[in-house]
Amino acid sequence: GSLPDQLVKKSIKQGFCFNILCIGETGSGKSTLINSLFNTNFDDPVSTHFLPVVRLRAQTYELQESNVLLKLTIVNTVGFGDQINKEDSYQPIVDYIDAQFEAYLQEELKIKRSLFSYHDTRIHVCLYFISPTGHSLKSLDLLTMKNLDSKVNIIPIIGKADSISKTELQKFKKKIMSELVSNGVQIYQFPTDDETVSKINTIMNGHLPFAVVGSMEEVKIGNKMVRARQYPWGIVQVENENHCDFVKLREMLICTNMEDLREQTHARHYELYRRCRLEEMGFRDIGPENKLVSLQEAYEAKRHEFYLEMRRKEEEMRQQFVQRVKEKEAILKEAEQQIQNKFEHRMLMHQGEKLKIEKKKKVLEDEIALFIEKKANADLLQSQASVSTPVSLKRDKDRKKNKGFRLELLCFDVRDEEIGNVHKQSKREREKLERERNSPRESQK
Amino acid sequence: MPLTAAPGPAGCQLFGYVGIEAVLDQMKIKTMKTGFEFNIMVVGQSGLGKSTMVNTLFKSKVSRKASQPSQEERIPKTVQLQSITHVIEEKGVKMKLTVTDTPGFGDQINNENCWDPIIKYINEQYERYLREEILITRKRKIPDTRVHGCVYFVPPTGHWLRPLDLEFMRRLSKIVNVVPVIAKADTLTLEERAEFKQRIQEDLKTHAISVYPQEDFDQDPDDRVLNDRIREKIPFAVVGADQEHQVNGKRVLGRKTKWGIIEGERSPLHPQPPPGYRGSARGAGELHP
Numbered sequence: 170g171s172l173p174d175q176l177v178k179k180s181i182k183q184g185f186c187f188n189i190l191c192i193g194e195t196g197s198g199k200s201t202l203i204n205s206l207f208n209t210n211f212d213d214p215v216s217t218h219f220l221p222v223v224r225l226r227a228q229t230y231e232l233q234e235s236n237v238l239l240k241l242t243i244v245n246t247v248g249f250g251d252q253i254n255k256e257d258s259y260q261p262i263v264d265y266i267d268a269q270f271e272a273y274l275q276e277e278l279k280i281k282r283s284l285f286s287y288h289d290t291r292i293h294v295c296l297y298f299i300s301p302t303g304h305s306l307k308s309l310d311l312l313t314m315k316n317l318d319s320k321v322n323i324i325p326i327i328g329k330a331d332s333i334s335k336t337e338l339q340k341f342k343k344k345i346m347s348e349l350v351s352n353g354v355q356i357y358q359f360p361t362d363d364e365t366v367s368k369i370n371t372i373m374n375g376h377l378p379f380a381v382v383g384s385m386e387e388v389k390i391g392n393k394m395v396r397a398r399q400y401p402w403g404i405v406q407v408e409n410e411n412h413c414d415f416v417k418l419r420e421m422l423i424c425t426n427m428e429d430l431r432e433q434t435h436a437r438h439y440e441l442y443r444r445c446r447l448e449e450m451g452f453r454d455i456g457p458e459n460k461l462v463s464l465q466e467a468y469e470a471k472r473h474e475f476y477l478e479m480r481r482k483e484e485e486m487r488q489q490f491v492q493r494v495k496e497k498e499a500i501l502k503e504a505e506q507q508i509q510n511k512f513e514h515r516m517l518m519h520q521g522e523k524l525k526i527e528k529k530k531k532v533l534e535d536e537i538a539l540f541i542e543k544k545a546n547a548d549l550l551q552s553q554a555s556v557s558t559p560v561s562l563k564r565d566k567d568r569k570k571n572k573g574f575r576l577e578l579l580c581f582d583v584r585d586e587e588i589g590n591v592h593k594q595s596k597r598e599r600e601k602l603e604r605e606r607n608s609p610r611e612s613q614k
Numbered sequence: 615m616p617l618t619a620a621p622g623p624a625g626c627q628l629f630g631y632v633g634i635e636a637v638l639d640q641m642k643i644k645t646m647k648t649g650f651e652f653n654i655m656v657v658g659q660s661g662l663g664k665s666t667m668v669n670t671l672f673k674s675k676v677s678r679k680a681s682q683p684s685q686e687e688r689i690p691k692t693v694q695l696q697s698i699t700h701v702i703e704e705k706g707v708k709m710k711l712t713v714t715d716t717p718g719f720g721d722q723i724n725n726e727n728c729w730d731p732i733i734k735y736i737n738e739q740y741e742r743y744l745r746e747e748i749l750i751t752r753k754r755k756i757p758d759t760r761v762h763g764c765v766y767f768v769p770p771t772g773h774w775l776r777p778l779d780l781e782f783m784r785r786l787s788k789i790v791n792v793v794p795v796i797a798k799a800d801t802l803t804l805e806e807r808a809e810f811k812q813r814i815q816e817d818l819k820t821h822a823i824s825v826y827p828q829e830d831f832d833q834d835p836d837d838r839v840l841n842d843r844i845r846e847k848i849p850f851a852v853v854g855a856d857q858e859h860q861v862n863g864k865r866v867l868g869r870k871t872k873w874g875i876i877e878g879e880r881s882p883l884h885p886q887p888p889p890g891y892r893g894s895a896r897g898a899g900e901l902h903p
Contacts, residue, residue: 235635
């Protein structure tokens with residue numbers, strides 16, 4: 170086979186990727202149109218109007234026609250235009266598109282890369298749904314498109330176009346196109362450089378934006394079933410070129426320019442993203458001496474820079490660490506010192522107390538010893554007194570028993586003199602008692 | 615048009631014709647517009663018929679001898695590399711063909727490291743492409759001077775591969791697609807040729823030299839079947855012939871000898887050039903992402 174055939178055969182085996190982004194307000198007819206375009210029922214649940222932020226939902230399908238396998242990804246905006254404050258509406262969309270570019274760039278910059286089998290998720294075309302007001306573009310539309318025109322191929326579409334009459338539609342289209350031009354929005358132009366398609370593409374460029382109607386329901390017209398929308402006043406046929414531009418859109422998007430859309434995405438939008446991103450990272454093609462610097466050299470220089478920075482930071486951290494350790498050590502040392510001081514102080518106090526107590530103990534012991542001695546003396550005296558008066562010994566003893574031991578009644582006093590006194594006193598009293606007893610007895614006799 | 619629902623991530627049934635297959639035509643048109651670049655290198659000792667072979671393959675005078683017809687051929691002292699570029703066209707498809715010849719290869723008495731200039735050249739082309747690819751602002755279409763295939767001419771000894779052949783093919787098969795061919799195959803009878811091929815195949819296997827089409831790059835079972843058939847015939851036995859003669863009333867390319875006219879393009883006798891042509895064209899196809 171010829172060379173182009175070989176290439177085509179290889180692409181068939183690889184399969185094609187095509188990614189469409191649909192931007193439009195909730196209820197503008199996005200899902201129905203996609204279903205109609207690809208003649209399938211993609212499972213797409215209806216969303217509410219009450220979502221707080223704009224989100225994007227991507228779904229991938231595999232379609233096969235003859236021997237061509239198409240990996241189709243449809244990305245829908247959910248909640249676009251529903252918020253009260255729509256200032257940030259376009260940001261999630263821009264972020265999503267950039268994220269796909271970034272993923273591809275990362276793969277391309279890998280050392281061991283597999284671009285051949287990479288699933289390309291970059292958005293190839295953006296279908297922007299304009300509300301069929303019949304007047305002009307909304308400011309949200311202009312803002313969004315302005316932020317996207319350098320990142321993605323935009324094809325503006327008027328959705329649910331069966332609500333606009335023919336004359337209104339012409340005026341509407343003109344107004345939209347002039348507004349886009351005056352605001353500097355770059356929409357996708359169908360390529361006119363190749364003679365096989367330039368004629369049809371030029372004509373189609375003049376029909377933008379496409380006014381479309383989508384439907385998956387079929388109505389019987391004549392003896393055929395066609396896709397259409399049935400109203401009490403008539404039937405709008407999706408594939409009738411007099412009724413809407415659906416066929417034109419399908420022709421342009423799929424049959425004629427799918428490959429060009431993919432190429433523009435890769436060669437223009439992606440390259441622009443890549444250039445900006447690499448410049449952002451600090452890479453340049455022309456070095457400081459106005460000489461060509463290769464990416465490799467720049468990368469090496471950057472790596473060296475980072476390495477030095479890392480070493481510097483490491484050193485800094487190490488210094489900090491050492492400093493902290495020193496500080497902590499000092500604190501601990503001081504605390505230790507304090508504790509030591511306290512300990513010594515306490516020890517001294519303890520010793521002092523101990524001495525005091527020892528002293529007191531000694532004194533007490535002395536007193537006890539003395540007392541015992543005195544007691545012994547007293548006992549001795551007592552026994553001597555009982556020996557010297559035997560007659561009255563018994564009586565004395567009785568008397569003593571009855572009256573108790575006088576010595577015992579006396580309270581103990583530590584002082585020597587008092588014991589001595591008590592002693593004498595007791596002796597005198599006894600003698601006195603004895604005289605008294607003896608005398609009355611003697612008188613009684 | 616037959617419509618099938620592919621069992622993909624979401625099994626979708628197509629209810630009617632969409633026109634997806636039109637993308638194939640779009641691709642064809644695009645490739646025809648941009649054209650192709652194909653660079654091959656021919657390596658072998660002088661006198662093996664390299665230049666004649668290249669002329670035959672592309673049915674035009676593209677070899678270096680064609681562009682310097684009157685100069686005296688001198689065997690150079692070192693291996694030189696000479697590249698000649700032509701643009702050939704067939705049925706609206708343009709191809710920029712570059713043939714790099716290596717006069718002096720294997721011609722010295724001491725041929726040690728005679729492959730070094732060749733390896734250096736191949737790596738230089740890769741380096742050049744890489745530099746272009748990693749620029750910040752890069753060209754839309756990077757000029758591709760990388761060597762897509764290297765045709766190595768084995769002298770028709772009928773015995774085995776020589777040490778020089780083995781060394782060369784071993785080193786180069788790691789960095790480029792090597793297609794070994796038996797040069798001047800008309801000096802071998804059909805049986806001798808079959809035996810020679812057998813021995814060469816064994817030799818290649820013993821030394822773990824993987825020539826084109828490499829087994830590692832077989833993409834799927836169909837590919838493998840096709841490639842196995844080609845691998846059976848390696849190395850291709852070629853006869854270069856760039857002069858036309860009359861055979862049975864037809865004009866054919868052939869070599870006229872006293873014992874007959876050897877036709878360059880007759881399939882049963884010579885599996886080349888058609889498979890060889892296919893080989894090179896396949897090479898081109900597979901090297902263009």
